[in-house]
Amino acid sequence: MFKFFLLPLILSILWFGFLQYNNWTIQQGKKGFIYIICGTSVTIAFLSLMMYLTS
Template sequence: MTRFLFLIPLILSVIWFVYLRLNGWSMRQGLKGFIYIAAFSVFIAVAYTVLLWLTGR
């Protein structure tokens, strides 16, 4: 399961990119969304790292 965690930010970024294009916005205008996606992904990675460390796996 943890092997596929890299897909979360990838899929979210693709969805955000498609949303921007469909609404006629530039990547520059949607930069804040990509930053939120990166922050959310880092939070998930840190949470899983701490959980794996606490359980001793």
Template structure:
């Protein structure tokens, strides 16, 4: 599962893009949502990386 975490921001950004397109919202107006998605994804990836480091798990 850990090696598939790179898909998290891709799937969330695609979902956000689809939401914007279906509601006729321009991408420029929805830019803040993409930034929030990327920040959230970095936080999640950092947390799991820290947990692997703390527990000395070998993937």
């Protein structure tokens, strides 16, 4: 279960690396961080629900 919460952290680090590689600021990539947080939150909620329903 704890591994689910590493997903947004890893994706955010990768996104930050992408921004640094292309010489973009965090302000320019803010929307990407929002998409990462929202998308992974929905994924974590769905997987948690499936684990609860199938256990």
